[in-house]
Amino acid sequence: MKCPICYFPDTKVVDSRVAPDALSIRRRRECLKCNFRFSTYEEIELLDLVIVKRDGRRESYSRDKMVNGLKKSCEKRPITEDRFKKLVNSIERDLQRLKKPEITSRQVGQAAMKNLKKIDPIAYIRYASVYESFKDAQEFRKELNKLINEKK
Numbered sequence: 001m002k003c004p005i006c007y008f009p010d011t012k013v014v015d016s017r018v019a020p021d022a023l024s025i026r027r028r029r030e031c032l033k034c035n036f037r038f039s040t041y042e043e044i045e046l047l048d049l050v051i052v053k054r055d056g057r058r059e060s061y062s063r064d065k066m067v068n069g070l071k072k073s074c075e076k077r078p079i080t081e082d083r084f085k086k087l088v089n090s091i092e093r094d095l096q097r098l099k100k101p102e103i104t105s106r107q108v109g110q111a112a113m114k115n116l117k118k119i120d121p122i123a124y125i126r127y128a129s130v131y132e133s134f135k136d137a138q139e140f141r142k143e144l145n146k147l148i149n150e151k152k
Helices: 063-074 081-097 105-119 121-131 137-151
Strands: 011-018 024-031 037-043 050-052 058-060 102-104
Touching: 050 105, 063 081, 063 105, 063 121, 081 105, 102 105, 105 121, 121 137
Parallel strands: 050 102
Antiparallel strands: 011 024, 024 037, 050 058
């Protein structure tokens, strides 16, 4: 890990602990040249996962792509950054549980909707309307009614 101040390539880990989100590790590091101290975070990353798209194309899993889609759904909603990180980690955990090297984009979307539904119904409806490609207000109303009936 390079020092962010002097760019010296060697640092030592001074302290490691589980981050407040309990899903990553926070490490305090110290540069061996200038003694500057800084923190890094280590997170689980899905590797070698291939997504099979609806049209049959295959592409590597992209966390950034999923995060961008989720952010659009959660825009202007009362979801903290910490809660959002937990959402992304929950979705990825669900994908890992499938234990397959290839999964469909439908499986990714379903995992996202399942987890979004738990934290914010408005964000869920936004995501579902794009993911399910609602064609008209009737389809939107149908999904909204399902959500309302589940809350009763």
